[in-house]
Amino acid sequence: MYTVPWEVDKTLEIQPDYTHMRRCSVDRVNLPRIEPKKLNEIIAVLYRKYPLDRYHYYFSPWLRDHDTADFYDPEKWMFKGTPCRLPWYAAQVEINGDLGVYGHCILPSFGNIMDASFLDVWNSPAAVKARTDLHAVGSYAGCNRCIGTLYPLRGRD
Numbered sequence: 001m002y003t004v005p006w007e008v009d010k011t012l013e014i015q016p017d018y019t020h021m022r023r024c025s026v027d028r029v030n031l032p033r034i035e036p037k038k039l040n041e042i043i044a045v046l047y048r049k050y051p052l053d054r055y056h057y058y059f060s061p062w063l064r065d066h067d068t069a070d071f072y073d074p075e076k077w078m079f080k081g082t083p084c085r086l087p088w089y090a091a092q093v094e095i096n097g098d099l100g101v102y103g104h105c106i107l108p109s110f111g112n113i114m115d116a117s118f119l120d121v122w123n124s125p126a127a128v129k130a131r132t133d134l135h136a137v138g139s140y141a142g143c144n145r146c147i148g149t150l151y152p153l154r155g156r157d
Contacts, residue, residue: 010141084148
């Protein structure tokens with residue numbers, strides 16, 4: 001999962017107070033070297049050698065052949081406006097105690113569990129504002145390729 005500069009810029013147009021966002025999450029990712037067709041071939045081999053009815057594994061995100069090229073295209077907005085629901089049920093505590101949603105999530109910290117209880121931080125004014133703002137737009141450009149907006153990929157036939 002990665003965020004490219006245009007996604008950060010578009011998100012900041014809508015949420016200029018998201019000053020914690022940085023345009024650096026792809027500094028060490030060489031996107032042109034990722035070959036979606038080759039990746040699909042490797043995944044197909046894994047499925048053949050290790051059938052899912054005998055082995056337990058999954059890919060995150062779960063991409064179909066035609067999704068892979070879009071996912072690794074730095075200009076593609078895969079599911080523009082797809083509502084994200086992660087901030088209502090997923091939590092991640094950073095090593096410093098900051099409570100957020102998910103590793104890739106662009107939402108600001110809800111607060112710090114070293115300063116208040118988990119539930120107080122989870123229901124803090126910062127958390128309520130982040131959820132309310134997100135609900136109003138569905139998702140931001142910076143949410144592109146995050147598991148929260150890629151859930152539509154799950155369960156497709």
